[in-house]
Amino acid sequence: MQIATPAWSGVTSEPCPAGAVPIAPGTSIQTAVDRAGPGATFCLKNGTHRIQAIRPRANQRFYGEGGTVLNGSRLLTDFSRKDKYWVAGGQRQQGRRIGECAKSAPACNLPEGLFFDDVAFVQVLAKDDVGPGRFYFDHSAEEIYFADDPAGHKVEATVAAFAFESSAPGVLIRNLTIEKYASVAQKGAIQAQEADGWDVENCELRLNSAAGIAAGSGTRVRNCDIHHNGQIGITGVGRDVMIEGNHIWENNTREFLTSWEAGGIKLAVSQGVVLRNNDVHDNAGAGIWCDIDCRDVLYEGNIAERNRGAGIFHEISFSAVIRNNKLGHNGMSRKKRILGQQHPDCCVAGRRSLRQHAHRRRGQMRHRSPGPGASHEIGRDLQDPQQQDPRQRYDLRGRSLRRCHVRRHTGRRKRPHHREGQQSI
Secondary structure (H helix, E strand, O other), X not given: OOOOOOOOOOXXXXXXXXXXXXXXXXXXXXXXXXXXXXXXXXXXXXXXXXXXXXXXXXXXXXXXXXXXXXXXXXXXXXXXXXXXXXXXXXXXXXXXXXXXXXXXXXXXXXXXXEEXXXXXXXXXXXHHXXXXXXXXXXXXXXXXXXXXXXXXXXXXXEOOOOOEEOOOOOOEEXXXXXXXXXXXXXXXXXXXXXXXXXXXXXXXEEOOOOEEEEEOOOOEXXXXXXXXXXXXXXXXXXXXXXXXXXXXXXXXXXXXOHXXXXXXEEEEOOEEEEEEOOEEEOOOOEEEEEEOOOEEEEEEOOEEEOOOOOOEEEEOOOOEEXXXXXXXXXXXXXXXXXXXXXXXXXXXXXXXXXXXXXXXEOOEEEEEOOXXXXXXXXXXXXXXXXXXXXHHOEXXXXXXXXXXXXEEEOOXXXXXXXXXXXXXX
16 A cells, blocks of 8 residues: 655756746736737746736746746835834735634734745734834834844835736646735635636745635646745635645744634635645644535545644545545644544545544544554445445444444554444544
8 A cells, every 4th residue: 555655846947948938037027928918938037026916818838947936025125213113114015804813813814924034024913012023014104113123134025915816727837936925815826716727836835925826626736835824825616626746834824713724725615626645744724624515535645744733624525535645743733633524425545554543522533642552544445335344334423434444453453343323443
């Protein structure tokens, strides 16, 4: 049985395709997009392209050279002093406030950001709360207040809400670093949710205010490095979505409420989803999550470790196969490893050496570590439903987990023991 082996993810040093339209830093990408029309191919040259908000045309293709950075922020160089504060004036940007925050971070859903030397400062709701590493945005005065001396530092304030957003189909985005966009909660720096058939490959998405990528129908996200985004790595809604071979880590830096939507990956109301060979770790929320009427979902070959919520969470949904994933040390909050409200079409298969056991609690399947040396495997699908052992049906919130068999290993194989109304592994 083959267990998760995610591939390398992120940008690569490779040339753009021959014949691509070159765009140098400081040049308007949107002007080139409009001039070239549908089906054009662009080469975004190495360097930093600041405050570029691109609305692609149908079937356009965008390539970087490995050192190409789309940066949604403005570089700040003009500061003044007011009382105990440093102030940057002329700041007119303001995004919508959406989403629920943890109590410790009540301004998480204000999309504007401030960075000192690529380190995100925390926004506060009152000027009196400003201190080291914190800032206050006075929108009426168009001023940002902070306490740290900007001398000798690179100081940036987010301005653009997205790098790519359009309803045009068939767009390809490859080999770009996309950072510091003031994306609104549940939207991405790459906003593909209203489009069909976008491909995002070998990109790095980091330090954006909400999601790195928002996927839509037919979106393919492959071999990307997605980290330190404010709310979540990937969000989205759609059919035939594939998320494969990505490195998704340390997202929800702004501390959105994890039960609302935050962490590594969360899709909703989606069908025909493939989540394969992703390395999803250290996110402040669930690792991989599909919620509300997800159907025909495959979770395969993923690694989900040290996420604050569940490693894999299939919630209020149907027809999923979960197999050959490696999960460990998830659930630092109240939710544990694999968590699902099970449906007869949901099958958990091929999970090995997780150092945990399952039990029922409030109608859901949860897992806790049984201590060193113990592990269990949830086996492969039964090929013939008629051969299903009735002892392998588990009552979970009025539904059943079928077409799977469960084995526990503690040095020697044991058959599971069941009592009515309980699941034991």
